[in-house]
Amino acid sequence: MNTITRRDPELVMRLARLGSIHQSRLSFMRVLLRRLAREGWRFENTAFNVNDAGEGHAVYTVYSPDRAYSLIAYAHDLPPEKRSDRVIAEAWDATFTLFDGVPSAADIERLSHNIPVQEAGRVSGTELSVSRANRSVRLWEHVVSSLAAGHQPDLEQIEAVGYLMRTTAVYGSGKLGAADREMIADRPEFRAPFQVEMLSVYLTRWFVLDLVQHMADRRAASEGRAAAQLSPEIGRVMGVGNSTGLGMAPFLLNHPVLFNNWVAARENAILAVRRLAKAKSEEIALFQSLVARSKITIDQWHSEHPIQIEKLKGLRADVIKVDGYLAGVGLSAEHPWDALYRWAEDNLSLEGQEWIASLILEPYGAHVDSFAEEMAGDNTATFRIAGAMSVGDLRALLTEIYAWAIDTDWQAPENRARAWYVSEEKLEPRLGERFEEPIEEYEQPLAPGRDAARLFHALAHWPDEAQVADFLLRHPEHRHVLRRAQIVGRAPYAEIRDNTISDQVLPIDMLRCKLAFFGATQFDPRSDRWVRICMYGNAPLPTELTQENADYWVFPAVETELEEGTA
């Protein structure tokens, strides 16, 4: 049994595989909803002051056993020409902040001058996040006009989009003056990563459903009628979208310890399940039902991007192969999950392999959910360079981690065709063409492979017994990547083991990876560096959240699907 080992970072940390990761029970929105249900959090809409034009504010407060948090939502009447998902946008359909506690009228007034302008505003230590969202224009109008006309919207149209609004940025951790993560990291509910942001989005979904109903009610009233009430079954299908650009990609490179902890937790969970000697019949039955429910998600997964279209074709073929495997080999032999995983690695596409790797965790919450506790990251202990390390040991470390990079010809233009930089326009992160644009002098340190290879070559004439402290005194330009190599020496999943500046790099692989850890589904790339996704689709609404429905909501229920079609 000890021959079953954790997957090698050389296998896991390649961009193509990271760009095929699927959500799992360790994903942050699933961790959050399990906690909210387990601890019996209460939810309350305490204000909804929105006029006929859709302008105003609303407040949604949640009560944990010890504290209260409130989403303050500001609704705006946005002219269509201003609707942009880019960081450089300056107005939105709705803007939000998650407030630490219950806001006073003065707080709501103060924030009404700051939240609607987002980056142009300032918030304080009582605000935990700042975010904004834009309508999906087509679906919004369809739902408002259907309800205003007295009937339910069309489920097919809803499923084609998946959400009424998409967030275009959710800022936490001290951005714009908000509370630093350190201020709240010792609260159990925020120990896992991104729980503030995930809570904010969960409440945003509630507000969006209230707002669409309100707008339908007002439109019907202006026509002397009463609008239909959106059926909860249809409302539940809708999540909150998100539209994400390059900003997320540097995040993974800039937080290596945190990234390691996410990946290591998932890998530890996969290993724990693969090491189980037998699967009980109820575990097999649950897994098979979730395979069936996953098929609905995979069927509904829509993308117009050629890369994702190809990947979906592969995944749909994989689903058929998995059916064949389960009907043939099945899961009743010894070490059934390890056998399934090994078969997947030999027979399925990367999408299919990572789907199965996440899915085998599902029957084993009791074994794997506690790994989520280890997903937070603290850089303090690893940040300091160990200056007493010998040059010989550093060389060995670089050879082990960055062999691919040391073997790469970095003079070849195609291997360094791109450069990451930050634009002076709202500090938007961008990726440019090194040899075509005047950007190289602004390059960010986001090419660890190239930099590690440079370090390796700079060490060539240094004796093994020299200490890195003396090397760094003369070569401070290698300080960043040397620290990185030492971090990866202790945290093997901290590094992306691929070229992040080649002419072939697909930044969407990094976005996909991060968003899958959030718990997103329905990845729909709009280009090689931009992706739309869905969050909380099919999740129970706050008022209906129970321990029974807090776990497997992400998998659409097979039976209710038919019922909803008749609505």
Add this chain to the structure above:
Amino acid sequence: MSHSLNEIEAMAKRAARGAGLSWGLSEEAAKGTRWLSAFGFPGTEMLAELLVMNDRIPPIDVSPVSLSADVWHAPTRRMSPLIAGASLSDCAVRLLQRGTITMQNVSLPLLAVPFMGGAALRLGVPVAAEWDGARVATDGKQLCVQGAADALRAKHVGQLVFSAPAEMTGKREPLMRADVCETSWGQLGSFAHRTFAPATEESRLRGAGAGGSDND
């Protein structure tokens, strides 16, 4: 104005890079500025002062000549506290073996103190720094401060002595917010601005890769 510590760190990193420090040193300058700010010191003011003083000069001129010398000194007789501090942190093990490391002619010595916090964490024992009229000690988490404000804020000291293990007396806990002087924030902002690529139409269209209309 009250700032989050993350904002201070992000600004300090860009500013240090804009003033010509390597990315690695800029990251450490930023962590240090954050650390000082969390203990109520004018971290952004002191960093801005140093960056103005050493703007784009070759780092080797304000670095220690040798780490094995009895007394560390820089050829220009104005050692950068960031480079000195980073080297001290790199030499944490040597510090414990030697007991003390003495440096001559160091600018803004308080800026070197956060690095000894890192060294203390690595060694697991408190580290102290002493210069004319001031003594600070830290175990990496808490800080003990003795000395008048102007001594702590000294622009240049003839001698700076680090020692380990040190005694902790009269502990100060870090805060979670910092008040930042607007002048220094503006100075750091100007340095940081040098790291941002000017906006061009091509970059706006291609660089973020949004493509197509979002009004759908």
